[in-house]
Amino acid sequence: QDLLDDLKSELSGHFESFVLALFEHPRVYDAKECNSAISVGYFVISVILGCAYIVLYVFKRELERDIQADTSGDFKRLLTSLVTGSREEKPHADVELAKKEANELYKAGEKKLGTDEAVFNRILCLRSNAQLCETFAQYKAIAGKDIEKSIESEMSGYLEVGCLAIVKAVRNAPAYFAERLYKSMAGAGTKDNALIRTIISRSEVDMAAIKQEFNRMYGKTLASFVKGDTSGDYKKIILGIIGE
Incomplete structure (x- = not known):
């Protein structure tokens, strides 16, 4: 202390x-x-x-x-x-369940007037990553579009942001956090709270993968963005934590 x-x-x-x-x-x-x-x-x-x-x-x-x-x-x-911590952790997907729940999602959104948000909530927050990835694939086969497009057209505000974040993190968590880092530094000014939060939270989890995704998605290294948007000891410590 x-x-x-x-x-x-x-x-x-x-x-x-x-x-x-x-x-x-x-x-x-x-x-x-x-x-x-x-x-x-x-x-x-x-x-x-x-x-x-x-x-x-x-x-x-x-x-x-x-x-x-x-x-x-x-x-x-x-x-x-x-x-609540009730998300399943099953390593393998049940294809028949994925087909069933993809159809439920389609009926709750694209196929009806208005949106039954409770169905999206239940499935997105309960099923394991493997199960959701299969459900998203089945959804595209049914709806003819990715579930992200349906969420964007059916929802708005914080709920849209939340559901999209879950889908993106399930599909590719390093890419999701690479996007968060990019948005924290892109444009005028730096959103330092978001930058610090993401770097600290992911530094011992998947930072190497996040750096790879950042480079793939934006054509520049994460380090180059950090160097352009921070300075002094603050810049040095971030570069040290991300392994640069």
């Missing part, structure tokens, strides 16, 4: 935030970020996905309470489903 106090007195800005975050266990850090991100709906989904759907063992009760207090409607139900 004395070391942390000394660091707080000696450091400042985004460099301080990054250094202090390194002293947290990655999963504890994720949980704390979830707890602080509820009021920022576009970020909280990324944080929850960064926890790889584990039960958020720190602040879980507070997180569930804040979701109830600070969100509403279908987005609240989506977040509640994600943090």
Whole structure:
């Protein structure tokens, strides 16, 4: 604790935030970020996905309470489903179940006036990654389009962002987080909270794969973006953590 106090007195800005975050266990850090991100709906989904759907063992009760207090409607139900930790972990897909649930998703969205969001919530938040990937393939065979296109046309706001994030993370988690890093640095200014959150959360998980996907998707290295959008010790520590 004395070391942390000394660091707080000696450091400042985004460099301080990054250094202090390194002293947290990655999963504890994720949980704390979830707890602080509820009021920022576009970020909280990324944080929850960064926890790889584990039960958020720190602040879980507070997180569930804040979701109830600070969100509403279908987005609240989506977040509640994600943090209950009830996602299946089956390594193999059941093709017949995938066909059945792909048809349910089609009937809940494209095939009816309005959208039955509860069906999307149940399937996206319950099924394993392997099962969902098969369901997405079956959905395309039925609907003639990727499920992302249907979500974009059938939903809006935080719910759309949340469902799209789940689909993207299920299909290719490193690509999803590469996109999050790109968006944190692209355009005017840097969204430092999102940048720090993603780097810290994924540094010991799949950073090498994220770097590969970043290069493939954007034609430039992650390091080159970091060098262009950060400076000083803040830049140096990020480059060190991502292995550059």
